[in-house]
Amino acid sequence: MFVYVPIVWSAYLSFFDARATIRPTQFVGLANYKYLLTDSLFLNSMLTFIVFAVFIVPLTYVCSLALALALDNVGRLRAFFRSVFFIPTACSYVVAAMIWRLSFFNGARFGLMNSVLSSLGFEPVDWLGGSNSWYWVALVSLRLWLQVGYYMILLIAGLNQIPTDTYEAAAIDGASGWRRLRYITLPQLRATSAAVLMLLLIGAFQAFDEFYNMLSTAGAYPPYARPPLVHLYLISLGGSQQDLGLGGAGTMILTAIIVVFGLAQNWWVTRPDRRQQ
Amino acid sequence: MNFSRRHFFGAATGLATAAVLSACGSNSGGVATGSSSAPSAGASGTGKLLQWYHEYGEKGTKEAVERYAKAFKGADVTVKWNLGTDYMTLLATTLLSGNGVPDVFESENGATLDMIQKGQVVDLTDTVGADTSKFSKPVLDRMTYQGKIWAVPQVVDMQMLYYRKSVLEKAKVEPPKTFADLVAAAKAVKTDKMGGFFAGNDGGLGVLANMLIWSSGFEQLNSDDSGLGFIESNFFDAVNAYRDFYNSGALLTSASKDWFDGSPFVNGETAMQWTGLWALNDIKKKWGDDFGVLPFPSIGSSGRQAVPFGAYGSCAAAKGTNNNVAVAKDYIKWLWIDQTDKQVDFANSFGTHIPAQPALVSQASQISSGAGKEAGRFRGQAGSCLRAAVDQHHL
Numbered sequence: 014m015f016v017y018v019p020i021v022w023s024a025y026l027s028f029f030d031a032r033a034t035i036r037p038t039q040f041v042g043l044a045n046y047k048y049l050l051t052d053s054l055f056l057n058s059m060l061t062f063i064v065f066a067v068f069i070v071p072l073t074y075v076c077s078l079a080l081a082l083a084l085d086n087v088g089r090l091r092a093f094f095r096s097v098f099f100i101p102t103a104c105s106y107v108v109a110a111m112i113w114r115l116s117f118f119n120g121a122r123f124g125l126m127n128s129v130l131s132s133l134g135f136e137p138v139d140w141l142g143g144s145n146s147w148y149w150v151a152l153v154s155l156r157l158w159l160q161v162g163y164y165m166i167l168l169i170a171g172l173n174q175i176p177t178d179t180y181e182a183a184a185i186d187g188a189s190g191w192r193r194l195r196y197i198t199l200p201q202l203r204a205t206s207a208a209v210l211m212l213l214l215i216g217a218f219q220a221f222d223e224f225y226n227m228l229s230t231a232g233a234y235p236p237y238a239r240p241p242l243v244h245l246y247l248i249s250l251g252g253s254q255q256d257l258g259l260g261g262a263g264t265m266i267l268t269a270i271i272v273v274f275g276l277a278q279n280w281w282v283t284r285p286d287r288r289q290q
Numbered sequence: 291m292n293f294s295r296r297h298f299f300g301a302a303t304g305l306a307t308a309a310v311l312s313a314c315g316s317n318s319g320g321v322a323t324g325s326s327s328a329p330s331a332g333a334s335g336t337g338k339l340l341q342w343y344h345e346y347g348e349k350g351t352k353e354a355v356e357r358y359a360k361a362f363k364g365a366d367v368t369v370k371w372n373l374g375t376d377y378m379t380l381l382a383t384t385l386l387s388g389n390g391v392p393d394v395f396e397s398e399n400g401a402t403l404d405m406i407q408k409g410q411v412v413d414l415t416d417t418v419g420a421d422t423s424k425f426s427k428p429v430l431d432r433m434t435y436q437g438k439i440w441a442v443p444q445v446v447d448m449q450m451l452y453y454r455k456s457v458l459e460k461a462k463v464e465p466p467k468t469f470a471d472l473v474a475a476a477k478a479v480k481t482d483k484m485g486g487f488f489a490g491n492d493g494g495l496g497v498l499a500n501m502l503i504w505s506s507g508f509e510q511l512n513s514d515d516s517g518l519g520f521i522e523s524n525f526f527d528a529v530n531a532y533r534d535f536y537n538s539g540a541l542l543t544s545a546s547k548d549w550f551d552g553s554p555f556v557n558g559e560t561a562m563q564w565t566g567l568w569a570l571n572d573i574k575k576k577w578g579d580d581f582g583v584l585p586f587p588s589i590g591s592s593g594r595q596a597v598p599f600g601a602y603g604s605c606a607a608a609k610g611t612n613n614n615v616a617v618a619k620d621y622i623k624w625l626w627i628d629q630t631d632k633q634v635d636f637a638n639s640f641g642t643h644i645p646a647q648p649a650l651v652s653q654a655s656q657i658s659s660g661a662g663k664e665a666g667r668f669r670g671q672a673g674s675c676l677r678a679a680v681d682q683h684h685l
Contacts, residue, residue: 121557139544144543
């Protein structure tokens with residue numbers, strides 16, 4: 014009811030001129046799709062997503078894997094450290110975004126980060142104002158803090174699936190350190206890594222909360238740092254305009270892109286099996 | 291300080307800008323659903339009303355509007371206080387969905403064009419009736435579309451330029467009346483600890499976009515509302531001048547709060563700030579007499595000083611939860627036209643605002659002297675009412 018009906022309804026609306034109505038009558042065919050795919054603002058929002066994904070996906074994966082490997086070798090207090098790194102996952106994106114905005118990355122001279130910079134002799138930075146690209150630091154660091162613990166747990170589960178005798182055999186053959194990681198751990202983690210990377214990519218596609226809550230002001234949103242969902246939200250519901258046809262078409266386009274990525278991931282994961290066959 | 295009635299200015303300013311920029315080529319819909327005619331009044335009313343407000347930041351406002359609602363004898367009025375900053379989005383989607391629709395609600399600068407064209411609100415022309423002349427004309431005009439009144443103004447707000455008298459005196463500069471003076475003053479007063487002028491964390495363009503139009507001597511639309519009224523070289527010069535100001539370093543581009551909050555000025559982060567009349571009380575508490583207010587300075591040879599003002603309007607839904615249109619109209623008339631003591635209380639007791647009926651202004655103590663009185667004078671002499679979608683979409 015709450016999944017399939019909205020999806021089908023969005024698809025239906027995407028073929029209509031559905032301004033301020035959910036029961037449109039004016040069929041426009043692919044006009045909404047054509048508009049979005051030639052709209053520089055929508056295409057820019059896709060570029061924003063790519064920039065965001067380029068930063069956040071590998072960074073989160075590497076940090077999560079590093080934490081997972083580090084904790085895998087911790088003997089005592091393993092549960093404690095797992096909990097410590099996992100706790101941020103329980104925090105709301107909205108709450109975290111407000112803290113990041115009002116405290117850490119506040120643009121005032123007495124903002125936390127600016128105070129640190131000042132104490133080190135640097136000029137204060139306009140973090141979120143759009144006069145530079147420093148807002149990416151705030152956006153990426155927030156998502157990294159929130160999700161690294163969750164993916165760390167997934168990767169720990171993947172590590173636990175690797176048979177210990179594989180490592181023992183490798184140790185007998187003299188493999189350790191980087192060679193052990195390169196030739197045993199990473200290949201054995203292939204399926205888990207693919208799932209993690211796919212989830213990270215979809216998560217980046219769905220980015221909304223931290224962008225909207227960190228950058229919007231007084232009911233308005235600045236022209237920069239608009240990922241696809243923020244752009245579509247502003248088109249279909251932002252302010253008092255309600256172009257649900259365009260919004261529906263945009264969500265269908267995003268869904269299609271995610272499906273393509275999903276198929277690509279599936280192809281990548283099953284590639285070794287196909288080779289063996 | 292926290293957010294308040296000021297939000298509608300941000301949204302309305304952005305909306306007005308967007309509407310102006312898209313006026314001639316906007317997607318005007320054309321989807322025929324709903325009806326533009328009002329339903330029969332109170333055909334099956336329940337004796338109850340649901341009223342919506344957005345979240346006002348000033349302490350005590352919620353309790354005050356609940357008191358007003360309780361005092362109405364014509365129906366049992368329930369007030370819903372909507373938290374957060376996306377009130378207008380919530381309102382628009384609720385009206386669209388038809389579920390939980392308030393019978394009476396406030397809307398930024400009156401009903402939007404969508405609300406009117408989709409038949410989501412009822413015509414209040416008869417409700418205002420002979421009382422039309424009691425209201426500030428530009429404010430009521432903003433709530434009028436095709437000769438019909440769709441909302442009753444609740445309280446008027448405005449924006450203006452605050453400056454620290456002592457800081458400007460120390461730098462030996464006069465309060466700026468032209469944009470060139472503003473730039474010179476900002477450069478003169480700027481220090482490592484204090485910015486020259488602040489108008490938002492986006493550099494000020496969001497809230498000042500319309501001011502660049504008005505202060506350079508133009509209107510958003512031409513005289514017969516058939517096209518844009520500001521695509522002239524003087525306007526482009528104004529935009530260039532603002533860009534130079536932005537790049538000069540004298541414009542503070544990042545502060546602890548945004549333009550609609552007086553905190554940067556109160557904290558001493560800036561010597562001058564563009565913010566709202568609503569911040570007056572907090573600023574007065576902090577700086578006493580050491581501040582003054584000004585309209586936005588004129589830009590270029592054909593420029594003029596200007597201040598924007600606008601008001602939340604009270605609307606009646608065509609298909610409210612309690613289907614009580616006649617009583618909803620009565621309630622709006624009772625509260626926002628007849629109950630003048632409540633209107634003065636609403637304008638004067640929670641932040642600083644201007645009663646929508648000019649005859650009540652003298653009873654609002656906060657704007658009867660000092661900077662508040664100056665602000666009232668600006669509104670009379672240099673005011674430009676925020677004009678948004680209603681004016682633009684029928685081009």
